[in-house]
Amino acid sequence: MSSFEADPEVGPERPVSMELLEGAPVALGGPRGFAVTRTLPNRQRRMVGAWCFLDAYGPHDIRDSAGMRVGPHPHTGLQTVTWLVAGEILHRDTLGNHQEIRPGQLNLMTAGRGIAHSEETPPRNSGVLHGVQLWVALPHADRDMPPAFAHHAALPVVALGGGITATVLMGTLGDATSPARIHTPLVGAELTLAAGAQAAVPLDPGFEYAALALDGAANVDDATLKPGPLLYLGSGRSTVRLATSSPARVLLLGGEPFEERLVMWWNFVAREHDEIVQMRADWESRTPRFGEVRGYDGPPLPAPPMPLTRLVPRGRVR
Incomplete structure:
Protein backbone atom coordinates (compact mmCIF):
# COMPACT_ATOMS: atom_id res chain seq x y z
CA MET A 1 0.00 0.00 0.00
CA SER A 2 1.18 3.50 -0.75
CA SER A 3 1.03 6.29 1.80
CA PHE A 4 -0.13 8.76 -0.90
CA GLU A 5 1.52 11.50 1.10
CA ALA A 6 5.01 12.91 0.75
CA ASP A 7 5.51 12.55 4.50
CA PRO A 8 3.30 9.83 6.06
CA GLU A 9 3.80 11.14 9.62
CA VAL A 10 0.69 12.52 11.29
CA GLY A 11 2.46 15.08 13.45
CA PRO A 12 5.68 17.01 20.49
CA GLU A 13 6.96 14.09 22.27
CA ARG A 14 5.37 12.96 25.53
CA PRO A 15 6.86 9.99 27.33
CA VAL A 16 4.01 7.70 28.35
CA SER A 17 3.50 4.18 29.60
CA MET A 18 -0.01 3.82 28.17
CA GLU A 19 -1.81 6.17 25.82
CA LEU A 20 -4.64 6.19 23.31
CA LEU A 21 -3.33 7.37 19.92
CA GLU A 22 -6.02 8.79 17.66
CA GLY A 23 -5.72 8.08 13.96
CA ALA A 24 -5.77 10.43 10.98
CA PRO A 25 -8.26 9.86 8.13
CA VAL A 26 -6.53 9.39 4.77
CA ALA A 27 -8.08 8.89 1.34
CA LEU A 28 -5.87 6.60 -0.72
CA GLY A 29 -5.86 7.96 -4.24
CA GLY A 30 -7.14 11.45 -3.42
CA PRO A 31 -10.26 13.02 -1.84
CA ARG A 32 -12.59 10.43 -3.41
CA GLY A 33 -10.24 7.54 -2.83
CA PHE A 34 -10.35 4.55 -0.54
CA ALA A 35 -10.73 5.68 3.11
CA VAL A 36 -8.30 4.45 5.77
CA THR A 37 -7.39 5.45 9.34
CA ARG A 38 -3.65 5.92 9.93
CA THR A 39 -2.42 5.49 13.52
CA LEU A 40 1.31 5.02 12.82
CA PRO A 41 3.28 7.21 12.49
CA ASN A 42 1.48 9.36 15.07
CA ARG A 43 2.00 12.74 16.70
CA GLN A 44 3.00 11.09 19.95
CA ARG A 45 4.82 8.03 18.67
CA ARG A 46 6.37 7.09 15.36
CA MET A 47 6.95 3.36 15.98
CA VAL A 48 6.08 0.36 18.12
CA GLY A 49 9.11 -1.88 17.98
CA ALA A 50 10.00 -1.98 14.27
CA TRP A 51 6.33 -1.45 13.30
CA CYS A 52 6.42 1.98 11.65
CA PHE A 53 3.15 2.30 9.70
CA LEU A 54 -0.43 1.19 10.31
CA ASP A 55 -3.47 1.81 8.13
CA ALA A 56 -6.82 0.26 9.09
CA TYR A 57 -9.80 0.19 6.73
CA GLY A 58 -13.37 -1.02 6.72
CA PRO A 59 -15.59 -2.73 6.89
CA HIS A 60 -16.37 -1.14 3.49
CA ASP A 61 -19.30 -2.21 1.34
CA ILE A 62 -17.70 -2.28 -2.12
CA ARG A 63 -20.51 -3.94 -4.08
CA ASP A 64 -21.11 -0.75 -6.09
CA SER A 65 -17.51 0.41 -6.36
CA ALA A 66 -14.12 -0.72 -7.62
CA GLY A 67 -12.96 -1.31 -4.06
CA MET A 68 -9.25 -0.95 -3.53
CA ARG A 69 -7.17 0.18 -6.48
CA VAL A 70 -3.60 1.16 -5.61
CA GLY A 71 -1.46 1.40 -8.73
CA PRO A 72 2.17 0.29 -8.97
CA HIS A 73 4.33 2.13 -6.45
CA PRO A 74 7.78 1.58 -4.93
CA HIS A 75 9.09 0.66 -1.49
CA THR A 76 12.54 0.52 0.12
CA GLY A 77 13.93 -0.41 3.52
CA LEU A 78 10.81 -2.06 4.91
CA GLN A 79 8.43 -5.02 4.91
CA THR A 80 4.75 -4.63 4.00
CA VAL A 81 2.32 -6.77 5.98
CA THR A 82 -1.22 -7.31 4.66
CA TRP A 83 -3.87 -8.78 6.98
CA LEU A 84 -7.58 -9.04 6.21
CA VAL A 85 -10.60 -9.40 8.48
CA ALA A 86 -12.92 -9.71 5.48
CA GLY A 87 -12.64 -9.53 1.71
CA GLU A 88 -9.91 -10.12 -0.85
CA ILE A 89 -6.91 -8.23 -2.26
CA LEU A 90 -4.88 -9.09 -5.34
CA HIS A 91 -1.15 -8.37 -5.07
CA ARG A 92 1.23 -8.01 -8.03
CA ASP A 93 4.91 -7.12 -7.76
CA THR A 94 8.03 -6.64 -9.85
CA LEU A 95 9.33 -10.09 -8.92
CA GLY A 96 6.44 -11.55 -10.93
CA ASN A 97 4.28 -12.56 -7.97
CA HIS A 98 0.51 -12.58 -8.54
CA GLN A 99 -1.18 -13.49 -5.27
CA GLU A 100 -4.70 -13.10 -3.92
CA ILE A 101 -5.02 -12.89 -0.16
CA ARG A 102 -8.05 -13.73 2.00
CA PRO A 103 -8.79 -13.54 5.75
CA GLY A 104 -6.52 -15.74 7.85
CA GLN A 105 -3.67 -15.50 5.34
CA LEU A 106 -0.58 -13.29 5.37
CA ASN A 107 1.11 -11.45 2.52
CA LEU A 108 4.63 -10.34 3.46
CA MET A 109 6.67 -8.32 1.00
CA THR A 110 10.26 -7.43 1.87
CA ALA A 111 11.31 -4.37 -0.09
CA GLY A 112 14.99 -4.33 0.80
CA ARG A 113 16.89 -2.21 -1.72
CA GLY A 114 13.77 -1.75 -3.83
CA ILE A 115 10.57 -3.31 -5.12
CA ALA A 116 7.26 -2.11 -6.56
CA HIS A 117 3.78 -3.59 -6.29
CA SER A 118 0.11 -2.94 -6.90
CA GLU A 119 -2.93 -3.84 -4.80
CA GLU A 120 -6.53 -4.11 -5.95
CA THR A 121 -9.83 -5.75 -5.24
CA PRO A 122 -10.11 -8.71 -7.66
CA PRO A 123 -13.03 -8.77 -10.13
CA ARG A 124 -14.65 -11.69 -8.30
CA ASN A 125 -15.00 -10.63 -4.68
CA SER A 126 -17.26 -10.89 -1.63
CA GLY A 127 -18.38 -7.24 -1.78
CA VAL A 128 -16.74 -6.23 1.49
CA LEU A 129 -13.24 -5.15 2.46
CA HIS A 130 -11.88 -4.90 6.00
CA GLY A 131 -8.28 -5.15 7.13
CA VAL A 132 -4.97 -3.53 7.95
CA GLN A 133 -1.77 -2.69 6.11
CA LEU A 134 1.41 -2.40 8.16
CA TRP A 135 5.06 -1.65 7.54
CA VAL A 136 8.02 -3.02 9.45
CA ALA A 137 11.28 -1.06 9.26
CA LEU A 138 14.29 -3.17 8.31
CA PRO A 139 17.41 -2.74 10.46
CA HIS A 140 20.54 -1.24 8.94
CA ALA A 141 22.12 -4.66 8.33
CA ASP A 142 19.18 -5.81 6.17
CA ARG A 143 17.80 -2.64 4.61
CA ASP A 144 19.58 -3.20 1.27
CA MET A 145 18.84 -6.91 1.03
CA PRO A 146 17.35 -8.34 -2.18
CA PRO A 147 13.56 -7.92 -2.38
CA ALA A 148 11.34 -10.90 -1.57
CA PHE A 149 7.70 -11.92 -1.24
CA ALA A 150 6.01 -14.66 0.79
CA HIS A 151 2.40 -15.76 1.06
CA HIS A 152 1.48 -17.75 4.18
CA ALA A 153 -1.84 -19.48 3.65
CA ALA A 154 -1.82 -21.07 7.12
CA LEU A 155 -0.61 -19.51 10.36
CA PRO A 156 -0.33 -20.97 13.87
CA VAL A 157 -3.25 -20.52 16.25
CA VAL A 158 -2.80 -20.82 20.01
CA ALA A 159 -5.41 -20.94 22.78
CA LEU A 160 -4.54 -18.45 25.52
CA GLY A 161 -7.35 -19.54 27.85
CA GLY A 162 -10.37 -17.64 29.12
CA GLY A 163 -12.04 -17.59 25.71
CA ILE A 164 -9.14 -15.97 23.83
CA THR A 165 -7.24 -17.47 20.91
CA ALA A 166 -4.40 -15.90 18.96
CA THR A 167 -3.39 -16.20 15.32
CA VAL A 168 0.31 -15.34 15.16
CA LEU A 169 1.12 -13.30 12.06
CA MET A 170 4.78 -12.66 12.85
CA GLY A 171 7.12 -13.57 15.68
CA THR A 172 6.13 -15.64 18.72
CA LEU A 173 3.22 -15.46 21.16
CA GLY A 174 2.80 -18.08 23.83
CA ASP A 175 3.80 -21.42 22.34
CA ALA A 176 3.18 -20.42 18.72
CA THR A 177 5.70 -19.03 16.25
CA SER A 178 4.82 -17.70 12.80
CA PRO A 179 6.72 -19.00 9.76
CA ALA A 180 7.04 -15.40 8.47
CA ARG A 181 10.62 -14.15 8.31
CA ILE A 182 11.44 -11.27 10.67
CA HIS A 183 14.59 -9.18 10.94
CA THR A 184 14.19 -7.70 14.43
CA PRO A 185 12.55 -9.21 17.54
CA LEU A 186 8.84 -8.45 17.20
CA VAL A 187 5.36 -9.92 17.28
CA GLY A 188 2.06 -9.38 15.50
CA ALA A 189 -1.06 -11.37 16.41
CA GLU A 190 -4.81 -11.26 15.96
CA LEU A 191 -6.55 -12.01 19.26
CA THR A 192 -10.06 -13.44 18.92
CA LEU A 193 -12.23 -12.95 22.00
CA ALA A 194 -15.42 -14.93 22.53
CA ALA A 195 -18.38 -13.37 24.35
CA GLY A 196 -17.50 -13.19 28.05
CA ALA A 197 -13.80 -13.77 27.41
CA GLN A 198 -11.34 -12.76 30.11
CA ALA A 199 -7.68 -13.67 30.29
CA ALA A 200 -4.14 -12.38 30.76
CA VAL A 201 -2.17 -12.48 27.50
CA ASP A 215 -13.95 -5.69 15.35
CA GLY A 216 -16.14 -5.18 18.41
CA ALA A 217 -14.92 -3.65 21.67
CA ALA A 218 -12.65 -4.99 24.39
CA ASN A 219 -11.36 -3.90 27.77
CA VAL A 220 -7.56 -3.78 27.69
CA ASP A 221 -6.43 -3.43 31.29
CA ASP A 222 -8.43 -0.35 32.37
CA ALA A 223 -9.09 1.03 28.89
CA THR A 224 -12.06 0.37 26.62
CA LEU A 225 -10.78 -0.15 23.09
CA LYS A 226 -13.01 0.26 20.04
CA PRO A 227 -12.08 0.36 16.34
CA GLY A 228 -10.22 3.54 15.44
CA PRO A 229 -7.44 4.54 17.83
CA LEU A 230 -4.29 2.62 18.66
CA LEU A 231 -3.69 1.90 22.35
CA TYR A 232 -0.01 2.15 23.22
CA LEU A 233 0.68 -0.16 26.17
CA GLY A 234 4.31 0.71 26.93
CA SER A 235 7.01 -1.77 27.87
CA GLY A 236 8.13 -3.80 30.89
CA ARG A 237 4.91 -5.84 30.94
CA SER A 238 4.74 -9.60 31.38
CA THR A 239 0.98 -9.71 30.69
CA VAL A 240 -1.93 -7.60 29.51
CA ARG A 241 -5.47 -8.39 30.60
CA LEU A 242 -8.23 -8.50 28.00
CA ALA A 243 -11.96 -8.93 28.56
CA THR A 244 -15.18 -8.44 26.61
CA SER A 245 -18.91 -9.03 26.98
CA SER A 246 -19.41 -9.66 23.25
CA PRO A 247 -17.20 -11.12 20.52
CA ALA A 248 -14.25 -8.96 19.51
CA ARG A 249 -10.98 -9.06 17.61
CA VAL A 250 -7.85 -7.17 18.62
CA LEU A 251 -4.57 -6.76 16.75
CA LEU A 252 -1.59 -6.95 19.12
CA LEU A 253 1.72 -5.46 17.96
CA GLY A 254 5.02 -5.48 19.82
CA GLY A 255 8.76 -5.54 19.50
CA GLU A 256 12.09 -4.49 20.93
CA PRO A 257 12.31 -0.68 20.85
CA PHE A 258 13.86 0.27 17.50
CA GLU A 259 16.73 2.61 18.26
CA GLU A 260 17.92 3.46 14.74
CA ARG A 261 16.97 6.91 13.47
CA LEU A 262 14.99 6.83 10.24
CA VAL A 263 13.86 9.06 7.44
CA MET A 264 10.36 8.05 6.30
CA TRP A 265 9.09 9.82 3.20
CA TRP A 266 6.31 8.69 0.87
CA ASN A 267 6.84 4.91 0.55
CA PHE A 268 10.54 4.91 1.39
CA VAL A 269 12.38 4.16 4.62
CA ALA A 270 15.99 5.36 4.64
CA ARG A 271 18.60 6.92 6.93
CA GLU A 272 19.47 10.18 5.15
CA HIS A 273 17.82 12.85 2.99
CA ASP A 274 20.08 12.17 0.01
CA GLU A 275 19.08 8.50 -0.02
CA ILE A 276 15.46 9.55 -0.41
CA VAL A 277 16.37 11.91 -3.24
CA GLN A 278 18.04 9.02 -5.09
CA MET A 279 15.16 6.63 -4.45
CA ARG A 280 12.67 9.12 -5.82
CA ALA A 281 14.82 9.79 -8.87
CA ASP A 282 15.19 6.05 -9.53
CA TRP A 283 11.42 5.60 -9.42
CA GLU A 284 10.59 8.60 -11.58
CA SER A 285 13.18 7.66 -14.22
CA ARG A 286 12.09 3.99 -14.14
CA THR A 287 15.57 2.59 -13.52
CA PRO A 288 15.90 -1.20 -13.07
CA ARG A 289 16.04 -0.70 -9.29
CA PHE A 290 12.29 -1.18 -8.85
CA GLY A 291 11.41 -3.15 -11.97
CA GLU A 292 7.99 -3.26 -13.60
CA VAL A 293 4.65 -4.49 -12.31
CA ARG A 294 2.93 -6.46 -15.06
CA GLY A 295 -0.81 -7.07 -15.36
CA TYR A 296 -2.20 -4.07 -13.49
CA ASP A 297 -4.70 -2.12 -15.59
CA GLY A 298 -3.58 1.42 -14.85
CA PRO A 299 -0.56 3.72 -14.61
CA PRO A 300 2.08 3.66 -11.87
CA LEU A 301 1.81 6.25 -9.13
CA PRO A 302 4.01 9.32 -9.55
CA ALA A 303 6.23 10.34 -6.65
CA PRO A 304 5.27 13.59 -4.94
CA PRO A 305 7.72 16.51 -5.13
CA MET A 306 10.49 16.63 -2.57
CA PRO A 307 10.01 19.05 0.34
CA LEU A 308 11.84 22.38 0.24
CA THR A 309 13.78 21.57 3.42
CA ARG A 310 16.07 18.61 4.09
CA LEU A 311 14.51 15.55 5.67
CA VAL A 312 15.94 14.87 9.13
CA PRO A 313 16.38 11.38 10.62
CA ARG A 314 14.12 10.89 13.63
CA GLY A 315 13.83 8.47 16.50
CA ARG A 316 10.90 6.27 17.42
CA VAL A 317 9.23 8.89 19.64
CA ARG A 318 8.81 12.58 19.03
Missing part, protein backbone atom coordinates in the same frame (compact mmCIF):
# COMPACT_ATOMS: atom_id res chain seq x y z
CA PRO A 202 1.55 -13.25 27.98
CA LEU A 203 3.98 -10.53 26.90
CA ASP A 204 7.75 -10.09 26.70
CA PRO A 205 8.90 -7.42 29.21
CA GLY A 206 11.67 -6.42 26.78
CA PHE A 207 9.11 -5.42 24.12
CA GLU A 208 6.90 -2.39 23.82
CA TYR A 209 3.31 -3.08 22.73
CA ALA A 210 0.20 -1.56 21.22
CA ALA A 211 -3.32 -2.84 20.53
CA LEU A 212 -5.88 -2.02 17.85
CA ALA A 213 -9.51 -3.16 17.90
CA LEU A 214 -10.37 -4.75 14.55
Whole structure:
Protein backbone atom coordinates (compact mmCIF):
# COMPACT_ATOMS: atom_id res chain seq x y z
CA MET A 1 0.00 0.00 0.00
CA SER A 2 1.18 3.50 -0.75
CA SER A 3 1.03 6.29 1.80
CA PHE A 4 -0.13 8.76 -0.90
CA GLU A 5 1.52 11.50 1.10
CA ALA A 6 5.01 12.91 0.75
CA ASP A 7 5.51 12.55 4.50
CA PRO A 8 3.30 9.83 6.06
CA GLU A 9 3.80 11.14 9.62
CA VAL A 10 0.69 12.52 11.29
CA GLY A 11 2.46 15.08 13.45
CA PRO A 12 5.68 17.01 20.49
CA GLU A 13 6.96 14.09 22.27
CA ARG A 14 5.37 12.96 25.53
CA PRO A 15 6.86 9.99 27.33
CA VAL A 16 4.01 7.70 28.35
CA SER A 17 3.50 4.18 29.60
CA MET A 18 -0.01 3.82 28.17
CA GLU A 19 -1.81 6.17 25.82
CA LEU A 20 -4.64 6.19 23.31
CA LEU A 21 -3.33 7.37 19.92
CA GLU A 22 -6.02 8.79 17.66
CA GLY A 23 -5.72 8.08 13.96
CA ALA A 24 -5.77 10.43 10.98
CA PRO A 25 -8.26 9.86 8.13
CA VAL A 26 -6.53 9.39 4.77
CA ALA A 27 -8.08 8.89 1.34
CA LEU A 28 -5.87 6.60 -0.72
CA GLY A 29 -5.86 7.96 -4.24
CA GLY A 30 -7.14 11.45 -3.42
CA PRO A 31 -10.26 13.02 -1.84
CA ARG A 32 -12.59 10.43 -3.41
CA GLY A 33 -10.24 7.54 -2.83
CA PHE A 34 -10.35 4.55 -0.54
CA ALA A 35 -10.73 5.68 3.11
CA VAL A 36 -8.30 4.45 5.77
CA THR A 37 -7.39 5.45 9.34
CA ARG A 38 -3.65 5.92 9.93
CA THR A 39 -2.42 5.49 13.52
CA LEU A 40 1.31 5.02 12.82
CA PRO A 41 3.28 7.21 12.49
CA ASN A 42 1.48 9.36 15.07
CA ARG A 43 2.00 12.74 16.70
CA GLN A 44 3.00 11.09 19.95
CA ARG A 45 4.82 8.03 18.67
CA ARG A 46 6.37 7.09 15.36
CA MET A 47 6.95 3.36 15.98
CA VAL A 48 6.08 0.36 18.12
CA GLY A 49 9.11 -1.88 17.98
CA ALA A 50 10.00 -1.98 14.27
CA TRP A 51 6.33 -1.45 13.30
CA CYS A 52 6.42 1.98 11.65
CA PHE A 53 3.15 2.30 9.70
CA LEU A 54 -0.43 1.19 10.31
CA ASP A 55 -3.47 1.81 8.13
CA ALA A 56 -6.82 0.26 9.09
CA TYR A 57 -9.80 0.19 6.73
CA GLY A 58 -13.37 -1.02 6.72
CA PRO A 59 -15.59 -2.73 6.89
CA HIS A 60 -16.37 -1.14 3.49
CA ASP A 61 -19.30 -2.21 1.34
CA ILE A 62 -17.70 -2.28 -2.12
CA ARG A 63 -20.51 -3.94 -4.08
CA ASP A 64 -21.11 -0.75 -6.09
CA SER A 65 -17.51 0.41 -6.36
CA ALA A 66 -14.12 -0.72 -7.62
CA GLY A 67 -12.96 -1.31 -4.06
CA MET A 68 -9.25 -0.95 -3.53
CA ARG A 69 -7.17 0.18 -6.48
CA VAL A 70 -3.60 1.16 -5.61
CA GLY A 71 -1.46 1.40 -8.73
CA PRO A 72 2.17 0.29 -8.97
CA HIS A 73 4.33 2.13 -6.45
CA PRO A 74 7.78 1.58 -4.93
CA HIS A 75 9.09 0.66 -1.49
CA THR A 76 12.54 0.52 0.12
CA GLY A 77 13.93 -0.41 3.52
CA LEU A 78 10.81 -2.06 4.91
CA GLN A 79 8.43 -5.02 4.91
CA THR A 80 4.75 -4.63 4.00
CA VAL A 81 2.32 -6.77 5.98
CA THR A 82 -1.22 -7.31 4.66
CA TRP A 83 -3.87 -8.78 6.98
CA LEU A 84 -7.58 -9.04 6.21
CA VAL A 85 -10.60 -9.40 8.48
CA ALA A 86 -12.92 -9.71 5.48
CA GLY A 87 -12.64 -9.53 1.71
CA GLU A 88 -9.91 -10.12 -0.85
CA ILE A 89 -6.91 -8.23 -2.26
CA LEU A 90 -4.88 -9.09 -5.34
CA HIS A 91 -1.15 -8.37 -5.07
CA ARG A 92 1.23 -8.01 -8.03
CA ASP A 93 4.91 -7.12 -7.76
CA THR A 94 8.03 -6.64 -9.85
CA LEU A 95 9.33 -10.09 -8.92
CA GLY A 96 6.44 -11.55 -10.93
CA ASN A 97 4.28 -12.56 -7.97
CA HIS A 98 0.51 -12.58 -8.54
CA GLN A 99 -1.18 -13.49 -5.27
CA GLU A 100 -4.70 -13.10 -3.92
CA ILE A 101 -5.02 -12.89 -0.16
CA ARG A 102 -8.05 -13.73 2.00
CA PRO A 103 -8.79 -13.54 5.75
CA GLY A 104 -6.52 -15.74 7.85
CA GLN A 105 -3.67 -15.50 5.34
CA LEU A 106 -0.58 -13.29 5.37
CA ASN A 107 1.11 -11.45 2.52
CA LEU A 108 4.63 -10.34 3.46
CA MET A 109 6.67 -8.32 1.00
CA THR A 110 10.26 -7.43 1.87
CA ALA A 111 11.31 -4.37 -0.09
CA GLY A 112 14.99 -4.33 0.80
CA ARG A 113 16.89 -2.21 -1.72
CA GLY A 114 13.77 -1.75 -3.83
CA ILE A 115 10.57 -3.31 -5.12
CA ALA A 116 7.26 -2.11 -6.56
CA HIS A 117 3.78 -3.59 -6.29
CA SER A 118 0.11 -2.94 -6.90
CA GLU A 119 -2.93 -3.84 -4.80
CA GLU A 120 -6.53 -4.11 -5.95
CA THR A 121 -9.83 -5.75 -5.24
CA PRO A 122 -10.11 -8.71 -7.66
CA PRO A 123 -13.03 -8.77 -10.13
CA ARG A 124 -14.65 -11.69 -8.30
CA ASN A 125 -15.00 -10.63 -4.68
CA SER A 126 -17.26 -10.89 -1.63
CA GLY A 127 -18.38 -7.24 -1.78
CA VAL A 128 -16.74 -6.23 1.49
CA LEU A 129 -13.24 -5.15 2.46
CA HIS A 130 -11.88 -4.90 6.00
CA GLY A 131 -8.28 -5.15 7.13
CA VAL A 132 -4.97 -3.53 7.95
CA GLN A 133 -1.77 -2.69 6.11
CA LEU A 134 1.41 -2.40 8.16
CA TRP A 135 5.06 -1.65 7.54
CA VAL A 136 8.02 -3.02 9.45
CA ALA A 137 11.28 -1.06 9.26
CA LEU A 138 14.29 -3.17 8.31
CA PRO A 139 17.41 -2.74 10.46
CA HIS A 140 20.54 -1.24 8.94
CA ALA A 141 22.12 -4.66 8.33
CA ASP A 142 19.18 -5.81 6.17
CA ARG A 143 17.80 -2.64 4.61
CA ASP A 144 19.58 -3.20 1.27
CA MET A 145 18.84 -6.91 1.03
CA PRO A 146 17.35 -8.34 -2.18
CA PRO A 147 13.56 -7.92 -2.38
CA ALA A 148 11.34 -10.90 -1.57
CA PHE A 149 7.70 -11.92 -1.24
CA ALA A 150 6.01 -14.66 0.79
CA HIS A 151 2.40 -15.76 1.06
CA HIS A 152 1.48 -17.75 4.18
CA ALA A 153 -1.84 -19.48 3.65
CA ALA A 154 -1.82 -21.07 7.12
CA LEU A 155 -0.61 -19.51 10.36
CA PRO A 156 -0.33 -20.97 13.87
CA VAL A 157 -3.25 -20.52 16.25
CA VAL A 158 -2.80 -20.82 20.01
CA ALA A 159 -5.41 -20.94 22.78
CA LEU A 160 -4.54 -18.45 25.52
CA GLY A 161 -7.35 -19.54 27.85
CA GLY A 162 -10.37 -17.64 29.12
CA GLY A 163 -12.04 -17.59 25.71
CA ILE A 164 -9.14 -15.97 23.83
CA THR A 165 -7.24 -17.47 20.91
CA ALA A 166 -4.40 -15.90 18.96
CA THR A 167 -3.39 -16.20 15.32
CA VAL A 168 0.31 -15.34 15.16
CA LEU A 169 1.12 -13.30 12.06
CA MET A 170 4.78 -12.66 12.85
CA GLY A 171 7.12 -13.57 15.68
CA THR A 172 6.13 -15.64 18.72
CA LEU A 173 3.22 -15.46 21.16
CA GLY A 174 2.80 -18.08 23.83
CA ASP A 175 3.80 -21.42 22.34
CA ALA A 176 3.18 -20.42 18.72
CA THR A 177 5.70 -19.03 16.25
CA SER A 178 4.82 -17.70 12.80
CA PRO A 179 6.72 -19.00 9.76
CA ALA A 180 7.04 -15.40 8.47
CA ARG A 181 10.62 -14.15 8.31
CA ILE A 182 11.44 -11.27 10.67
CA HIS A 183 14.59 -9.18 10.94
CA THR A 184 14.19 -7.70 14.43
CA PRO A 185 12.55 -9.21 17.54
CA LEU A 186 8.84 -8.45 17.20
CA VAL A 187 5.36 -9.92 17.28
CA GLY A 188 2.06 -9.38 15.50
CA ALA A 189 -1.06 -11.37 16.41
CA GLU A 190 -4.81 -11.26 15.96
CA LEU A 191 -6.55 -12.01 19.26
CA THR A 192 -10.06 -13.44 18.92
CA LEU A 193 -12.23 -12.95 22.00
CA ALA A 194 -15.42 -14.93 22.53
CA ALA A 195 -18.38 -13.37 24.35
CA GLY A 196 -17.50 -13.19 28.05
CA ALA A 197 -13.80 -13.77 27.41
CA GLN A 198 -11.34 -12.76 30.11
CA ALA A 199 -7.68 -13.67 30.29
CA ALA A 200 -4.14 -12.38 30.76
CA VAL A 201 -2.17 -12.48 27.50
CA PRO A 202 1.55 -13.25 27.98
CA LEU A 203 3.98 -10.53 26.90
CA ASP A 204 7.75 -10.09 26.70
CA PRO A 205 8.90 -7.42 29.21
CA GLY A 206 11.67 -6.42 26.78
CA PHE A 207 9.11 -5.42 24.12
CA GLU A 208 6.90 -2.39 23.82
CA TYR A 209 3.31 -3.08 22.73
CA ALA A 210 0.20 -1.56 21.22
CA ALA A 211 -3.32 -2.84 20.53
CA LEU A 212 -5.88 -2.02 17.85
CA ALA A 213 -9.51 -3.16 17.90
CA LEU A 214 -10.37 -4.75 14.55
CA ASP A 215 -13.95 -5.69 15.35
CA GLY A 216 -16.14 -5.18 18.41
CA ALA A 217 -14.92 -3.65 21.67
CA ALA A 218 -12.65 -4.99 24.39
CA ASN A 219 -11.36 -3.90 27.77
CA VAL A 220 -7.56 -3.78 27.69
CA ASP A 221 -6.43 -3.43 31.29
CA ASP A 222 -8.43 -0.35 32.37
CA ALA A 223 -9.09 1.03 28.89
CA THR A 224 -12.06 0.37 26.62
CA LEU A 225 -10.78 -0.15 23.09
CA LYS A 226 -13.01 0.26 20.04
CA PRO A 227 -12.08 0.36 16.34
CA GLY A 228 -10.22 3.54 15.44
CA PRO A 229 -7.44 4.54 17.83
CA LEU A 230 -4.29 2.62 18.66
CA LEU A 231 -3.69 1.90 22.35
CA TYR A 232 -0.01 2.15 23.22
CA LEU A 233 0.68 -0.16 26.17
CA GLY A 234 4.31 0.71 26.93
CA SER A 235 7.01 -1.77 27.87
CA GLY A 236 8.13 -3.80 30.89
CA ARG A 237 4.91 -5.84 30.94
CA SER A 238 4.74 -9.60 31.38
CA THR A 239 0.98 -9.71 30.69
CA VAL A 240 -1.93 -7.60 29.51
CA ARG A 241 -5.47 -8.39 30.60
CA LEU A 242 -8.23 -8.50 28.00
CA ALA A 243 -11.96 -8.93 28.56
CA THR A 244 -15.18 -8.44 26.61
CA SER A 245 -18.91 -9.03 26.98
CA SER A 246 -19.41 -9.66 23.25
CA PRO A 247 -17.20 -11.12 20.52
CA ALA A 248 -14.25 -8.96 19.51
CA ARG A 249 -10.98 -9.06 17.61
CA VAL A 250 -7.85 -7.17 18.62
CA LEU A 251 -4.57 -6.76 16.75
CA LEU A 252 -1.59 -6.95 19.12
CA LEU A 253 1.72 -5.46 17.96
CA GLY A 254 5.02 -5.48 19.82
CA GLY A 255 8.76 -5.54 19.50
CA GLU A 256 12.09 -4.49 20.93
CA PRO A 257 12.31 -0.68 20.85
CA PHE A 258 13.86 0.27 17.50
CA GLU A 259 16.73 2.61 18.26
CA GLU A 260 17.92 3.46 14.74
CA ARG A 261 16.97 6.91 13.47
CA LEU A 262 14.99 6.83 10.24
CA VAL A 263 13.86 9.06 7.44
CA MET A 264 10.36 8.05 6.30
CA TRP A 265 9.09 9.82 3.20
CA TRP A 266 6.31 8.69 0.87
CA ASN A 267 6.84 4.91 0.55
CA PHE A 268 10.54 4.91 1.39
CA VAL A 269 12.38 4.16 4.62
CA ALA A 270 15.99 5.36 4.64
CA ARG A 271 18.60 6.92 6.93
CA GLU A 272 19.47 10.18 5.15
CA HIS A 273 17.82 12.85 2.99
CA ASP A 274 20.08 12.17 0.01
CA GLU A 275 19.08 8.50 -0.02
CA ILE A 276 15.46 9.55 -0.41
CA VAL A 277 16.37 11.91 -3.24
CA GLN A 278 18.04 9.02 -5.09
CA MET A 279 15.16 6.63 -4.45
CA ARG A 280 12.67 9.12 -5.82
CA ALA A 281 14.82 9.79 -8.87
CA ASP A 282 15.19 6.05 -9.53
CA TRP A 283 11.42 5.60 -9.42
CA GLU A 284 10.59 8.60 -11.58
CA SER A 285 13.18 7.66 -14.22
CA ARG A 286 12.09 3.99 -14.14
CA THR A 287 15.57 2.59 -13.52
CA PRO A 288 15.90 -1.20 -13.07
CA ARG A 289 16.04 -0.70 -9.29
CA PHE A 290 12.29 -1.18 -8.85
CA GLY A 291 11.41 -3.15 -11.97
CA GLU A 292 7.99 -3.26 -13.60
CA VAL A 293 4.65 -4.49 -12.31
CA ARG A 294 2.93 -6.46 -15.06
CA GLY A 295 -0.81 -7.07 -15.36
CA TYR A 296 -2.20 -4.07 -13.49
CA ASP A 297 -4.70 -2.12 -15.59
CA GLY A 298 -3.58 1.42 -14.85
CA PRO A 299 -0.56 3.72 -14.61
CA PRO A 300 2.08 3.66 -11.87
CA LEU A 301 1.81 6.25 -9.13
CA PRO A 302 4.01 9.32 -9.55
CA ALA A 303 6.23 10.34 -6.65
CA PRO A 304 5.27 13.59 -4.94
CA PRO A 305 7.72 16.51 -5.13
CA MET A 306 10.49 16.63 -2.57
CA PRO A 307 10.01 19.05 0.34
CA LEU A 308 11.84 22.38 0.24
CA THR A 309 13.78 21.57 3.42
CA ARG A 310 16.07 18.61 4.09
CA LEU A 311 14.51 15.55 5.67
CA VAL A 312 15.94 14.87 9.13
CA PRO A 313 16.38 11.38 10.62
CA ARG A 314 14.12 10.89 13.63
CA GLY A 315 13.83 8.47 16.50
CA ARG A 316 10.90 6.27 17.42
CA VAL A 317 9.23 8.89 19.64
CA ARG A 318 8.81 12.58 19.03
